[in-house]
Amino acid sequence: MTGSVKHAVIPVAVLLVVVGLGVVATWPSGSVEAEHYQRFQDGKSLYALLGSRIHRGDSLQDVEEILGAGVAVTKDVDAIREFVRREASLNSESFQDGVHPGDVFINYPYGDESTTLQFRNGYLVNHDPTLYYDTEPGIVIQGREEIIEVSGEEEAIQSAR
Numbered sequence: 001m002t003g004s005v006k007h008a009v010i011p012v013a014v015l016l017v018v019v020g021l022g023v024v025a026t027w028p029s030g031s032v033e034a035e036h037y038q039r040f041q042d043g044k045s046l047y048a049l050l051g052s053r054i055h056r057g058d059s060l061q062d063v064e065e066i067l068g069a070g071v072a073v074t075k076d077v078d079a080i081r082e083f084v085r086r087e088a089s090l091n092s093e094s095f096q097d098g099v100h101p102g103d104v105f106i107n108y109p110y111g112d113e114s115t116t117l118q119f120r121n122g123y124l125v126n127h128d129p130t131l132y133y134d135t136e137p138g139i140v141i142q143g144r145e146e147i148i149e150v151s152g153e154e155e156a157i158q159s160a161r
Contacts, residue, residue, distance in 0.1 A: 033045045033049050033053075034067070041110050042111070043113070046115060049067060050127075051130070051131075053066050054066060054117075055127065056125060056129075059122055059124075060106070060119050063124060072104065072107075073104075073107055080105050084103075094128050096126070097125035099126075104119045104120075105118055110137060113137065115137075
């Protein structure tokens, strides 16, 4: 190898390393559904994530990494707590965590509607991913013994798990 070729190899190698690091740094992190939901806030992506990536016991920070920041429920919180309390007495398997006075409810919007998740001490409670498998908003999902139509108010209620 001649001297000029040796000197050219080092800058080219450095350039390739820098370009490689740049590609890795800008490579999308997280799933396609998470990125799609965070950008477009569509129900289909949200339900796919609620059924596959979001689990009972996940921290609020973990949920926010996947779904982005939600909107804290400040109106009608007592009505949501009462609903969860009633549902827990009827369906303790899906609402096994019940409701406590300090629980926080966060809405994750899609279109003109939203799904509500319940957090206690910074961790997700009363969430059953199986309710979201192979479904999307407006589609019938399996509830207690009967089938529940998911839309509007019932949607938020089902999602408080």
